[in-house]
Amino acid sequence: MNILIMSNSVLPVSKYGGTERILWWLGQELNKSGHKITYLAPAGTQCNFGRVIIYKPDVSLEKQIPADIDILHLFEKPQEPLSKPYIVMIQGNRNDFDDFDINTIFVSENHAARYQSSAFVYNGLQLNDYGKPSFTNQRTHLHFMAKAAWRIKNVKGAIDIARKTNNKLAVLGGYRLNIKMGFRFTPYPSIRFYGMIGGEEKNHLLNTSKGLLFPVLWHEPFGIALIESLYLGCPVFGTPYGSLPELITNEVGFLSDKKSELIKQVADIGRFSNKKCSEYVADNFTIQHTTKKYLKYYEMVLNKQSINAFPPKLKEATPKFLPFYE
Template sequence: MHVLIAHNAIIPALEYGGTERMIWWLGKELVKAGHKVSFLVAEGSVCPFAEVLIYNPSVALSLQVPAYIDVAHLSVRPPNDFSKPYVLTIHGNPRSDEVLDLNSVFVSKNHAERHNSEAFVYNGIDFEDYPKPSYSHERRHTHFLGNASWKVKNVKGAIQIAKKAQQQLVVMGGHRINFKMGFRFTPDRHVRFYGMVGGKIKLDLIHRSKALLFPVLWHEPFGIAIIESLYMGCCVLATPYGSLPELIIPEVGFLSDNANDLAEQLKNTEQFDPKICHEYVQDSFSAKQMMQKYLEYYEVVLSGKTINSIAPKALYNYPKYLPFEA
């Protein structure tokens, strides 16, 4: 099978780039399984294991797909004249009034169910890109990992939790002074900001952390930060929204919409075994598992069927921000 993976961004990811890393790992696993892969991606992209085609935003997508492609894997809805079989991954939360494509695939069970669908594939990570964590070294801080300028990610709540628990917090994905969502200045000295970091710096900070604080204010579709943190031996303390109840089992974390409850758990992270956190991800969220599940959906569309019998659409008009008691 020859798969075209299309995403208008540079690969490999230059900093964090969650979607870019997912498609990179997916392509790599497809090649390992004996399939051919071509990437249709932004200028500046390179890849040692697959053909790279440069996406031109001024040319119709249909005209940029080679004839030799069997199936396309897209991250944006194709035009009506798109003739190749395709799968469309929905990474975020679409507008509540948006009617989605019949070949939409979501990134968690909850994500799919909230859009009247049963089609989902968990994101998976490539373990070769991560060091094996230590289970006995000292972990001195906790961390937040996400785009801190998005209010739904709730870095403010993470700071409150850490302060209540009298714990040092490392913020990856934001700065002490932020103008993107109106002026925000964080004077707390127990918080250190590292901006948008990736690679070894990010992994070292996670590896020295006790826990990921993830008090999101929306229905999280998946949360790659969760899987990365667990893999590195960190428990996860989060709000119970979206996919989080299905991803965070009691052995690896705790869920609450109350900052005091989360702070109490943060004081007692010794109850969570880093080895169990690590092995949980190894067993459940590998890039190989992700690839195998997508192969099943590729076969569906190659057979001439659609993935969903009716077009997915949000079942409810969700509030912009979900509750969080500080």
């Protein structure tokens, strides 16, 4: 097949970029499987395994699709009729009651169910990008990995858990002083902030971490940080919201909406096997798993079948912040 993948960000990403990583890895794996890849993406995008077309926001999408394309992989609902078959990959949450496109695919069972759909594909990692996990490294700290400025990610809760278990905490995705969303300053020397990092620096911090603290206050659609951390041997301690209960088993982590219970489990972190955490991801959450499932959905729309019986729509509104008890 000739597959066009659309991105609203320059590819490949240099640091984190969850959705962008999935689009890039997906293109790589599809190409390895014998498919031809075209990226429709902003200026600056480069690709050594496929064609790149620079997206022009002032030109209709239909006019930018080459005639040889068989199917489109989009990241948002098209605003115009398209002559080519397509699917829409949705990675985030939406709180309005507008219809999604009928060919929308979500990223977890919970994510889909909240919009009255059953169509989902789990995200998966390109394991080669992470090197070989080490199970003999000295593990010196816990880590938090998300946009710390977003209150729904709850870096404050992670800091409390780390301090009350006498652990150092590496915050990947935030800064000690944040004034963009209200004045916030974290004075504790045991909490170290690394900003947005990627590559070997991020892999090293995860490979020497005891575990991931992920006490989110919203329904997490998937959370690539979860499987990245697990693959590098880190059990996950988080809240039971969104996709977490279907991703985090008792063997690789612990979930609770009570801070006191998470503190108790982190204090007993030695009961988790770094090796089993890593094997769990290798067995279930690789880009090869992801690609095979998207190919099945591609076949559906190529055969003129809709992904959903009706356009998905939010089932019910949820609070801005889900509870996190002491």
